[in-house]
Amino acid sequence: MSSELIKARSKISSIKSYLKQDKLFPAIVSLHEAIGIIVRTPLIKHEKDEFARSLDSALDLLNNDPGFRKICPMVLKHTEGQEKELLTTLKELLDDLQGSAVAEAQQMLQALDDTKRLQLARGGELLAQGKIKDAKFVFNKLVLQFPDDTDLKYEISELFLRHERNKEALQWLTEALKDFPESAHLYNRVGMVLRKMGEFEMSEKYYMKAVRLSKDDAGLFFNIGRLYIDWERWEKVDEMATRALEINDRFTEARKMRAFATKKLKKTEEQA
Known part of the structure; x- marks a missing residue:
């Protein structure tokens, strides 16, 4: 997005x-x-x-x-x-x-947005320096100021992901989902984080929730295919790659995924 x-x-x-x-x-x-x-x-x-x-x-x-x-x-x-x-x-x-009131509101919105940007950047710098506790303090304080901002929580999760802090990223994504439980995008991201953590069954459950909300997203099916690669479920890899290509037949990476799955399935049959 x-x-x-x-x-x-x-x-x-x-x-x-x-x-x-x-x-x-x-x-x-x-x-x-x-x-x-x-x-x-x-x-x-x-x-x-x-x-x-x-x-x-x-x-x-x-x-x-x-x-x-x-x-x-x-x-x-x-x-x-x-x-x-x-x-x-x-x-x-x-x-x-009143024009003055609208202008004042716009200025206030810009000031608040600038505050969020600055604090998010500060938290990201602390994560880059390995100061995890300090970064958490900055983010927690920021969310207290903007408690209903779902996308703020999502952006914090992305910062943790960028620094391979999967557990913390999962925590913030879960908080965002509480605010917006009908977001296919958030379910997709939770599924991805759980895959990285090796929690394949839970990852699959979240991905399936995303599919129920979004059945025309080729990238989503490709991501589920990556889960099944890690899980070594080659028939499922083939199925997800095929579904991605049905939505977007120019999806080169999905075509490569299906070819990879076909090769793995053939090798499995030969060893049987």
């Missing part, structure tokens, strides 16, 4: 926190900016599905917020393919609000 899409998810995740703090303007600005990113970014199907669920949840929070109902008499709805219309509605709503 691109950095822009991660940014969009983070903005959607922050809406709940802003409304809890009675910060309506930042919540609306966050939603507007997130939809703007979604509109201008090409999405594959499972990403569209994830964002559709996230937008529905965010709009439900806004529509039921007393402050929002006072300034917006209509119920905002998200319809697939009509994101531009929703973006226009939000823009008109923001234009109706």
Whole structure:
């Protein structure tokens, strides 16, 4: 997932926190900016599905917020393919609000985003220096400040993965899944981490949850194929590579995977 899409998810995740703090303007600005990113970014199907669920949840929070109902008499709805219309509605709503308040909200959002970036970078530096406890302290403090930011937890997990701290990465991915239990992307990442930890059966369970949410992601089936390679289940490797190629017949690595599985199966038959 691109950095822009991660940014969009983070903005959607922050809406709940802003409304809890009675910060309506930042919540609306966050939603507007997130939809703007979604509109201008090409999405594959499972990403569209994830964002559709996230937008529905965010709009439900806004529509039921007393402050929002006072300034917006209509119920905002998200319809697939009509994101531009929703973006226009939000823009008109923001234009109706005081310009200075909107500008202030945008400045606050930028300041908060800068804070997250700086602290994530600081935590990454500490991990690179082997100062694991110090890094954990920075990340824990950051999440206390942004408790509803699912993508912040995901980004922390990625930093731990980058430094081969699989156990900690799994912990943060699990926390992110508690916030967003319908994310195929998160189930996929948990499956990958568990594979690296040698927990093949658990890895398979998480991958299958990802498949139930996203059946058209060639990369997901390729990742499951990598699990079965480590597990030495060659028929399953062949099956997953084939499914990946059915979705994307130009997937060179999946074709190589299937050829590898065929060779292993043939060798197994010869030894039988």
